[in-house]
Amino acid sequence: MAWILIFAVVGLVVHPENCGTPTSAEVNDAAAEAVSWFGANIGDDGTFVYRYDRAEGEPLGGYNDVRHAGVLLSLYQAESAGIEGAAAIADRGLAYVEEHLQPTPIGIVFGRGPTVRSGSIGLLVAALDERRGALGTDDRDALLLELGRTLSAVVEPGGAVGASIDTKTGSTSGRSPFFTGEVLWALARLHLTFPNREFDESALRVYRYLIEDRDRVESPWPPVSDHWGAYALETMSRWPNADSLRLGPDLELDGTATSDWLRRQLNLFGLQVRYESQRQGGLTHFTRGTVALPAGVGTLGEGIGNYLQFLNRFPEVDVDVDSLNDRARCVAHLLVQRQTSASQAQEHRAPLRLQGAWFREDVTQMDDQQHALSALLLLKDWMPK
Amino acid sequence: MSPTLIALAAICAANPFRIAACAPASVDTRRKAVVVATASTLLAVGLFALLSDPILDLLNVSGSSSRIAAGVAVLVVGVRDLFVQPPSPEPALTGWRAGIMPMAFPTLFTPALAILTISAGSVRGAGTALGIIGGAILLVVLLVVANVRGTYWRAATVGSAGVVFGTLLTLNGVTAI
Numbered sequence: 001m002a003w004i005l006i007f008a009v010v011g012l013v014v015h016p017e018n019c020g021t022p023t024s025a026e027v028n029d030a031a032a033e034a035v036s037w038f039g040a041n042i043g044d045d046g047t048f049v050y051r052y053d054r055a056e057g058e059p060l061g062g063y064n065d066v067r068h069a070g071v072l073l074s075l076y077q078a079e080s081a082g083i084e085g086a087a088a089i090a091d092r093g094l095a096y097v098e099e100h101l102q103p104t105p106i107g108i109v110f111g112r113g114p115t116v117r118s119g120s121i122g123l124l125v126a127a128l129d130e131r132r133g134a135l136g137t138d139d140r141d142a143l144l145l146e147l148g149r150t151l152s153a154v155v156e157p158g159g160a161v162g163a164s165i166d167t168k169t170g171s172t173s174g175r176s177p178f179f180t181g182e183v184l185w186a187l188a189r190l191h192l193t194f195p196n197r198e199f200d201e202s203a204l205r206v207y208r209y210l211i212e213d214r215d216r217v218e219s220p221w222p223p224v225s226d227h228w229g230a231y232a233l234e235t236m237s238r239w240p241n242a243d244s245l246r247l248g249p250d251l252e253l254d255g256t257a258t259s260d261w262l263r264r265q266l267n268l269f270g271l272q273v274r275y276e277s278q279r280q281g282g283l284t285h286f287t288r289g290t291v292a293l294p295a296g297v298g299t300l301g302e303g304i305g306n307y308l309q310f311l312n313r314f315p316e317v318d319v320d321v322d323s324l325n326d327r328a329r330c331v332a333h334l335l336v337q338r339q340t341s342a343s344q345a346q347e348h349r350a351p352l353r354l355q356g357a358w359f360r361e362d363v364t365q366m367d368d369q370q371h372a373l374s375a376l377l378l379l380k381d382w383m384p385k
Numbered sequence: 386m387s388p389t390l391i392a393l394a395a396i397c398a399a400n401p402f403r404i405a406a407c408a409p410a411s412v413d414t415r416r417k418a419v420v421v422a423t424a425s426t427l428l429a430v431g432l433f434a435l436l437s438d439p440i441l442d443l444l445n446v447s448g449s450s451s452r453i454a455a456g457v458a459v460l461v462v463g464v465r466d467l468f469v470q471p472p473s474p475e476p477a478l479t480g481w482r483a484g485i486m487p488m489a490f491p492t493l494f495t496p497a498l499a500i501l502t503i504s505a506g507s508v509r510g511a512g513t514a515l516g517i518i519g520g521a522i523l524l525v526v527l528l529v530v531a532n533v534r535g536t537y538w539r540a541a542t543v544g545s546a547g548v549v550f551g552t553l554l555t556l557n558g559v560t561a562i
Contacts, residue, residue, distance in 0.1 A: 006461050006496040014454040016445035270562030274450050323449055323562040 012287065015278035019330035020337070027380040028083075030336045033356030034373040035078050035086045038071065040352035041366075042089060046096030048366045052353050055362040059353075065111045066182075067367040068096060069123035074373040076130035081377045087134055090127070097124060101143075105170030107150030108143070115164050118154045118172070121147055122182035126231075129189045145197065148190045151183050152202040159209025160217070177220045180210055181228025188235040195240055207236065211261045225268040227299040230306035233258070237310055259317075262307075266319055269303045273327040276300070277334060294338065294358030294368035301331040301375025308382055325382065332379045335372050386452055386557050388517045391505045394459045394554050395521035397547030398497035401528040406471030406535025407487045414480055416530060421484025423526045426494045427519055430502050434514040437506030451504035452558030456551050458497035463547025471540045493522070497547075501554075 022030075041049040048071055051060035075090035102109050102116070109116045110124045125147050128140045154162045154172050161180045162172020187203035210229055236242065276297060279288045291297075304327055311317055311324070338358055345355035357364045358372050404422070409415045433440075441451055478486050498518070505514035533539070 002462075002465065002491060003496045006458050006500075009461050010454045010457050010500065013457045014446060014450050017447055017450065019445065019447070266562050267560045270449060271559060274447060320562045323447070326447060327562060 015284055015288065016280070017274060017277040017330065018280050018334070018337075019277050019326070020333040021329045022332050022336045022383055024380050024383040024385050026336055027332050027376050027383050028081075030339050030356075031078060031081070031373055031376040031380065032083050033339060033342075034369045034376070035075065035083050035089065035356075037352075037356035037369050038075060038366075039085065039089045040355070042092055046093045046099075048093065049353065051363060051365045052357075053363050054348060054354055054359060057349055060363070064367075065100065065120040066117055066123060067365075067370065068093065069110065069120050069127055071366055071370045072097070073123055073127035073130055074370040074377075076127055076134050077374055077377050079134040080130060081380070087131065090131065102167050104150075104165060104167045106153035106165070108146045109150055109165055109167060110147070114167050116167060117176070117179065118151065118161055118163055118165060119176060119179035119182045121151055121154075122179065122184075122186040125151065125186035126182070126189055129186075129193055132193065144190070145194065148187070148194075148197070148199055151186055151190075152199065154183065155187075155202040155206055157205075159205035159207070159213070161206060161209075175218050177218070177224045178226075178228055180206060180214060181226045181230075181232055184210060185228050185232040185235060188232045188239070192235060192239060200239065200241070203232075203236070207232070211258055223264070223268060225272055225300065225303055226265060227303035227306070230265065230303040230310075233262070234306040234310045237313055262317075263319065265303070266307060266324065269300055269307070270323060270327050273300050273304070273331050277330050291338070291360060293360050293365075294335075295365065295371040297331065297334055297338075297358075298368070298371025298373070298375040301328070301335060301379050302371060304328045304331060305375060305378025305382070309378075328379050328382050332376065332383060335376055339372070386505065386508050386554070386561075388509070388513075390550065390553060390557065391501065391509070391514070391517045392521045393546070394455070394501055394550045395498060395518045396525055397543055397550050398459050398462055398495050398501055399493050399522060399525045400462075400466055400495075400540055400543045400547070401525040401533065402535045402540035402543055403466065403471040404488055404492050404525065404535070405529045405533050406540065407473060407483075407492050408529055408535070409480075409483050412532070414483070415532075417481035418484035418488055419526050419530050421481050422488035422493055423484075423522060425485055425489040426498075426522055427515075429489075429494050430498070430518050430522065431511075431515050433499055433502040434506035434511040434518070437503045437511060437514070440503055441507050448504070448507040449558055449561035451500070451507055452561060453555050454558075455497070455501040455504040456553070456555030456558055458500040458551070459547050459554055460551025462495055462497040463544045463549075463551050466544025466547060467541050470537055471535050493525070497551075 049059050050063050053060055072090045072093050075086045078086035097110055100110055100112055109121055111120045128144050161183045163174040163176040163179050165172050184206040187199045190199040191203055276292050279291045308328055311321055340354045340357050342355050345351035348354050358368045409418050472487055502518055
């Protein structure tokens, strides 16, 4: 009787995990399909289909500039990873960016309306810098540097990042759980590309704030698994002065201890992947809820992919890398498994709206493809051949 | 999932005072029964530790999540020990065979100990898991051999410790990668 009771309770708490190990080729194919989705769903004005309801067979409208920049980033990442044609699609998307660059008292910003978000500038910088590397061109360097100066201006003396920018006054306000990491990553990339422009000063301020103060001051609940922070840490570990800043095995950056933050982040990513992999429909719908947004699953892959690269550089760091590898394979498996295949798409009246996309409850949003694509690209090299 | 936490959780899962309560009254028989109970439990623990990875693979449960399972099982056994009287020596197999039933099964080798062994075997390796949990079992049976009395209050005290260590183990699994 006791055995039955205990196994029943344990079974309610711990479910089987839907994990597998896709091959590197399967992951790459899924990424290529996502790129094709963007190619099939970009308009003449450079915008992408924002949301699409497959049950209704209709786009749902709306648009988001931060996510537009994020999509461009993922496409340039795809080009860097060898998926040809991805940059050409992203370059078409740059038309929308050029239409919506605005001068402000603190510099050029990207976005519509009287208030724009610092996250859109951060991701645009990351996208343009990725483009620079993918295409080997410096034709947007002037814009990159101008946007970088704007980003430095949204960093407050204590390292916090203003989320919204008033285009008339240049004043900033508010906080975002994601923009801090986005702006940090952008500044970190800029320092890597332009090491003599002192972007590291503002990057280090944001970094300290992120590691030491952000969770306490902004109190995000539930705690944020910060994939943008993971991108930033990975990038900063490649800074030319990373060694002198002691960003290395002792996980110290200019006196800022990162090990606690890193472990907390890894635990969050690991737990979320395990939880998500237990969502398999049927009874788990009642105990685990419906599957997460594909964008959310993608961010898990992005975070883990970046940390794997970081930890590969510093193998002496004492974390459970075997488990992290397991979670990487699992999240790649979930993304490959949940992507809409060509045969599934053919059953729909507008197959190109579906093929290569990820849906949750019949709706896809362009950042679902963005995050999933970025994750697959980061994870594919960690999968078996 | 430190060795100390595994050992403490194993002691609570086995609960020496529940085993003492169901041990034969005669000293000679008790000693023989304890030897049999120890040997058969160590055999079962060794087997579960050795098969931990295949079992978890079969169940599609990660090593990290198995810590949650072990923690919950230890916690549930602890709660049971808080509210349920220790088992009586009867019914039982006669003589030293009482070491098999009820001492080893179901009192010493509880489901919590089984799940804890699987989890520890996966996380720490079969040999280490057997070493830690085997050591905890030896400590438990030494208490039984020393003729401690298996009262409800003593068993409940260990049960309350089981609730604490089960909770710690669960949190350890939640915060694992």
